[in-house]
Amino acid sequence: MNKTIFSTGIFFGVLAVLLGAFGAHGLEKLIDSDAILTYETGIRYQMYHALFLLILANTRFLPEQHKKLVFYLIVLGMVLFSFSIYFLATNALTDFDFKKIALLTPLGGTLLIFGWLVLGYKVFKSKPSLPL
Template structure:
């Protein structure tokens, strides 16, 4: 599981840099400043969660089942959250109306929050087990 987490985190980080550069240079002339800032929010959360997955991968206190749960919550959460933000920010550039699926953005955010909650619960269990 750790290898999958590390590879995925690396790909997410690399894509965040590519998307951030694309937003800063390629999208600058195509979409308004507010949409650029929205796009950058998606990039920022993607990068945060790439680092988060690296941390999950190196934590020896988490079992594989917990790591797997967190991993899938983060992946689906990022697709819903950052992915929909990318679509919404560039909505004027495509024929698909991303506003019609904008409701998945908060669902993605909720999945990301749940992944952090699972990590917190595991940390709380560790501290009470050793007391």
């Protein structure tokens, strides 16, 4: 599971860099500055959580089932949160009104919060053993 978590962190990190470059160089003339800032928020949170996954994969004091739960919460939250923001920020470029799926953003954010809370709870409740 650690390899899967680490690989997923790498994937989302690379994707954040690619989407960030696309936003900085490909979207700057297509959407307004407020939409660019919104898009950058999605990139930032995606990168934060990609790095989070790299760290999670290397923690040795959490049982695998706890890591797996945190992993699923973070990945699903990251996809719902960041990708809904990307779609909302680029809404003006498509015929589909992405405002119809705007509720995915807070749902994704809630899952990210739960992922952090579950991690904190499991760490707090775990018996001291190996450091990170």
